[in-house]
Amino acid sequence: MSEVKAYAAKKESGDLSQIEIERRETTKDDVAIEITYCGVCHSDIHTVQNDWGGAMYPVVPGHEIIGRVTRVGDNVKDFKKGDLVGVGCMVDSCQTCASCKEDLEQYCENGATMTYNGEDKHLGGHTFGGYSESIVVNQKFVLTIPENLDEKAVAPLLCAGITTYSPLRQWDVKKGDKVGVIGLGGLGHMGIKFAHAMGAHVVMITTSPGKAEDAKKLGADEVLISKNEEEMEKHANSFDFLLNTIPVGHDTNPYINLLKRDATMVLVGAIEPLDPIHGGGLVLKRKRLAGSLIGGIKETQEMLDFCGEHDIVSDVEMIDIEEINTAYTRVKDNDVKYRFVIDMKSLKES
Amino acid sequence: MSEVKAYAAKKESGDLSQIEIERRETTKDDVAIEITYCGVCHSDIHTVQNDWGGAMYPVVPGHEIIGRVTRVGDNVKDFKKGDLVGVGCMVDSCQTCASCKEDLEQYCENGATMTYNGEDKHLGGHTFGGYSESIVVNQKFVLTIPENLDEKAVAPLLCAGITTYSPLRQWDVKKGDKVGVIGLGGLGHMGIKFAHAMGAHVVMITTSPGKAEDAKKLGADEVLISKNEEEMEKHANSFDFLLNTIPVGHDTNPYINLLKRDATMVLVGAIEPLDPIHGGGLVLKRKRLAGSLIGGIKETQEMLDFCGEHDIVSDVEMIDIEEINTAYTRVKDNDVKYRFVIDMKSLKES
Structure with missing residues (x-):
């Protein structure tokens, strides 16, 4: 391990280009992963551009990571070399606070370690994400990917998928509920698929009439154009979620x-x-x-197991790593259906 | 019945003065009440001033009504002449919609009839509230007042009381919860009393250090001055409700x-x-x-029964009806501890 190839943004330009980064050696609780695919999330762009502040350069983005296990530490029993695995937005958390004990590491009271631009507890400095040849992650933060799914299209489930699945579960969306999904992008298209699979009556709510056909293909039962005040009024006080x-x-x-009482x-x-x-x-x-x-x-x-059972993946457009800057521009223009995924072979070949 | 004395606001001035109004005869489901006390709610002022639009003049305000039953219709079994009763913000609702069937008439899908400035289904025109000698109300909207409480101080429970009690119950506030009550006025002082009686650790959150002593007398365990950023930060992510x-x-x-995760x-x-x-x-x-x-x-x-058990009433300042315009000015200046209540004998004597 140690030196690996990655794609990172420099502070000056925000453009991504190839660099060498350090990855830690595999400790006894670690899983080393050769990355095969990595999704392109809007958060990657926000961080590269430092939209939210706090960006630490060079930024190696990427938190929708799919790969094969290459090595495991002595304490690792649930993963073995060759397994198809995933890594999402987090690579560590305190494991001791109330949130961690409730399996809600994303709300860790001491701050979860994010997959990139987080504090690296092992090497110091900050964490580097999935636009990279490989990654080393504590076993508790490694996910098993159902082998029946197209692994390229699984990558976005690690962020866009769980971000939409979790609230649908938390607020107990069930068969027959009238559920609106507002906005049809990377998150929205997963929201439609999940709500549909949960048996809800799904209404896609969008400003763009042009998205109606697509929304229905994704599983929406109805499309509501939010700019149409008359239609919006017809649906007033009618949504469960x-x-x-x-x-x-x-x-x-x-x-x-649009919400019902108590919704x-x-x-x-x-x-x-x-x-x-x-x-x-x-x-x-x-x-x-x-x-x-x-x-x-x-x-x-x-969520991943649910996707395995229900044959749910993301709709993706594949790119090589050299196309990443163009992909960012297209994401910002909302010109992708519905998630770019980088074939990381292209990094090895470059 | 029919013609009774009341105090109403005219459109031009917003000042209240005596008028004659019509009250309906007692139908078979009605309870006729001689009003003894009526609380002064900030909503009365908003309506008199038409702050929210939709005011129908003359406005007879008052929805914190206490009185004695003078007559009941043939179908009325739960009330009899002489009973101490109350009427709050509503005097009718459709009784057939989902909300009414769940005992949530305030969210009636067809619109509850508010005690004043509502559509009068019996006489046409609009309803007149409690700044009046008497009121005739459908038995379903008449409340029984525990006889052990000071009836003058019960009046504000009908609006300020239930407005604060209901969310504390809906969000399941219980023993040991850290509950913040923001703002110490008519509502806030009841919120403190209820949260305290429910066993919560109550923090009064106010801009005014001068209110600390009073808040503690009312049942607050702590006072947090919202203008003190350092103190506010100490309490970050710590409140259950x-x-x-x-x-x-x-x-x-x-x-x-200040809220905890999920709060x-x-x-x-x-x-x-x-x-x-x-x-x-x-x-x-x-x-x-x-x-x-x-x-x-x-x-x-x-809520009224809870108050009977826990000896909870509002802190009130008594006024005669002639003092109502001054009282309004003082409410607007936040200069009342914590609710004005009109002794309606003063209307009879005027």
Whole structure:
């Protein structure tokens, strides 16, 4: 191990190009993975551009990682060389706080170690993600990938998948519920697939009439154009649950108006200030607004097993690593159906 | 019945003065009540001033009504002449929708009839509230008042009481929970009393250090001054529940920061646009924001019985009806501890 090839962003340009990085040796609790595929998440771009602050350069993004086990430490019993595995947004957490004990490592009171741009407890400095030949991860943060699924298309499940699956489970979406998925992108297309597989009546809510046909192919029963005030009013007070995947600040009031009494809208994308919410929209029918962040490791495995049973993967467009900068531009233009995945062979060949 | 004396606001001035109004005859399901006391709620002022739009003049405010039964219809079995009873914010609802069937008449899908400024189904026009000699109400909307309580101080329980009791119950506040009550006014002082009686560790959260002593007398275990950023940070991510009684739009972000993972802040006062909420504040620890509106009739009776058992009443300042305009000014100046109650004898004598 130690020196491996990776693709990273430099502070000056935000463009990604090849560098050498260090990976730690495999400790007794570690799994070493040769990365075969890595999804391209909008968070990668936010970090590379330092949109949220706190970016540590060089940034090696990538937290939708698929690969094959190459080596395991002595304490590792659940994984062996050759296994198809995944790594998501986290590679470590304290394992002792209340959240970790409830299998909610993403809410670790002491701060989970994120897969990239996190504090590296082993080598010092910061963690490097999956735009790389290989990765070494503590066994508790390694996921088993069902072998019946197309592994290329599994990669985005590790972030876009669990981010949408977790709130649907947490808020107990079930057969017959009227569920709205707001926004059709990487997260939204997974939200439709999951809500449909859970037996809900799924309404895709989008500003773009052009997305209607696609939404129905993905499993939506109806499409509601949010710019159409008359249609929005027809659906007022009728939704059991809303999954809001819009990735930027926006006016949530028209969506809150769609909720039934006591129903919840969950934000999974907008980590930004929202337009002013009218208190009356919540008070008058005891409505609820919440947020949700990815999911814990146990639930991520449950999600992957659910995908194995229901034959669910992401819709992906494959790229070579050299195309990454173009892919970023297209993600920002919302021009991908619905997730870019990097074939990491292209890194070895480059 | 029919013509009775009341105090009403005219459109031009917003000042209240004596008028004659019509009350319906007692139908077979009705209870006629001679009003002894009526609380002064901030909503009365909002309506008189038409702050929320939709005010129908003359406005006879008052929805914290205490009185004695003077007459009952043939179908009325639970009330008899001389009983001490109360009427809150509602006097009717459809009784057939999903919300009514769940004893949540305040969320009636067809719109509950509010005690004043509502559509009068019997006489046409609009309903007149409790700043009046008497009222005639369908038996389903009449509450039994525990005789061991001071009836003057019970009046505010019918709105300020149930508005704070209901969310504490809905969100299952229990012994040992760390509960914050934000804002010390008519609602907030009841929130402290209830949360304390439910066994919670109660923190009064206020901008005014001057309210600390009073808050502790009311049952608060701690006082947190929201302007003190250092103190606010010490309490970050520590509250199981927050009851937000601030009656106007405000910045909710510092309060959301106080919630534990998965905990909820409920708005009961701010029926106005809130300052922009940062989505990250909800997402990063799966926090929740909700609203709550008064409570259903069944729960209002439960609240009154709870007050009877725990000897809970409102802290009140008694006024005669002629003092109502001054009282309004003082409520607007937040200069009352903590609720004005009108002695309705003064109306008869005037």
